[in-house]
Amino acid sequence: MASICFYFQVHQPYRIKKYRIFDVGHDHNYFNDHSDRDINNEKILHKVARKCYLPANKLLLELLNKHPEFKIAYSFSGVFLEQLETFSPETLKSFQKLVKTGRVEVLDETYYHSLAFLYSKKEFVRQVELHRAKVKKLFGVTPKVFRNTELVYNNELAKFAEGMGYQAILAEGADHILGWKSPNFLYRAPNARKIKTLLKNYRLSDDIAFRFSSKSWSEWPLTAEKFARWIDAVNGNGQVVNLFMDYETFGEHQWEDTGIFDFMRALPGELLKHPDNDFVTPSEAAKRYDAVGEFDAHSFISWADIERDLSAWLSNSMQNEAIGNLYALEKEVLASKDKSIVDDWSKLQTSDHFYYMCTKWFSDGDVHKYFNPYDTPYEAFIAYNNVLHDLRYRIEAAKKKKTHAKKLRGIKKKKTAIKRQKPVKPTKRKMIKKVSKKKVAKTKSKKRHA
DSSP states (O other): OEEEEEEEEEOOOOOOOOOOGGGTTTOOOOSOOOSSSTTOHHHHHHHHIIIIIHHHHHHHHHHHHHOTTOOEEEEEOHHHHHHHHHHOHHHHHHHHHHHHTSOEEEOBOOTTOBOHHHHOHHHHHHHHHHHHHHHHHHHSOOOOEEOOGGGOBOHHHHHHHHHTTOSEEEEEOOHHHHTTSOTTSEEEOTTOSSOEEEEEOHHHHHHHHTSTTOTTSTTOSOOHHHHHHHHHTTTTSOSEEEEEEEGGGBTTTBOGGGTHHHHHHHHHHHHTTSTTEEEOOHHHHHHHSOEEEEOOOOSOBOSSTTTTSSHHHHSSHHHHHHHHHHHTTHHHHHHHTOHHHHHHHHHTTBTHHHHTTOOOOHHHHHHHHHHOOSSSHHHHHHHHHHHHHHHHHHHHHHHHHHHHHHHHHHHHHHHHHHHHOOOOOOOHHHHHHHHHHHHHHHHHHHHHHO
């Protein structure tokens, strides 16, 4: 039997506007670009909703109604859901409709789509809890499966997620970790006891996500019938084929005129023609299948670039300096208890900011350039660095305000205490002494006058 597990990542960051050094100390709105550039967050969201989210949601709802066996899963970043609530409530409703079918699973991730696990476990937990609460509020479900930002994964993370109560975690089926093993089985981290690891079949996933419209690809054009045959070949050689990809594959990365929607419309029917094929969500796969062995990832892996490591975000001095300076502010940011400072600092953790600073060349460089809304990685770094300067300015201002408020409270407290003090009644002895002193003074006065 070959079970097919479709999982889609849905994310849009809050892109930083062209923030200049002259703005530091004056402009604290970092994400409110209203130009026609690709750093206008509202404009981008509406564009992608029109091209991808709304038509893809409509198509998948059709498929769920047509094929009772069809199932899918999503992971929405918290910052994406926030933007839907603000800019596109109709898109949010279309996702909620899908989840209400009962055959769409929602996964957990970091709220701000961050690399927090690498820098602060406390911050990582805070973000996961925020995400879980947001998913519960908007979709009425509690996720059982965890998917870290950009499929960043290692043994330690698997163990940590197990401690947080998750049944399964997603990871990249990286060849240098798998060796001779197949990604079409479930595995377990060597230090984990219960949590199962589902591995992305990156070859089949990327055939749809990246190669679908490439006319230089030997398999172009890719049809639903052809793809279904490749899946059928897994029968007897695997338990589950995990097709993990960005949701923006449909209509945004692969435009409608490539035939991507027609391909997806035909795919479930073609896959179900084989009697041994079915569909599962990640939690169903974890429940149905046993782990067949260990997936031992000592170093961090991800689903980005050829290297499948952290180099997309942390390969040059700009990226490392920016992210190091950001997390160095954690204590002061949280101590400020200023909602706007905490919120902005959190949004600055989104991994996309560091992705835009990447200076890779060759094929990976082309991909980075495609996703980069800035003209150069250096422009992205300068804007980010200027924002950090302003954030420090705000933290210092908040400290001073706090200290001043504390002093005022102290003065007010003292004044209140003085007002509340009762007048001290003199004792009898003191009264007698006072009277006798007055008599002596009177006698002396009379003698002088005489």
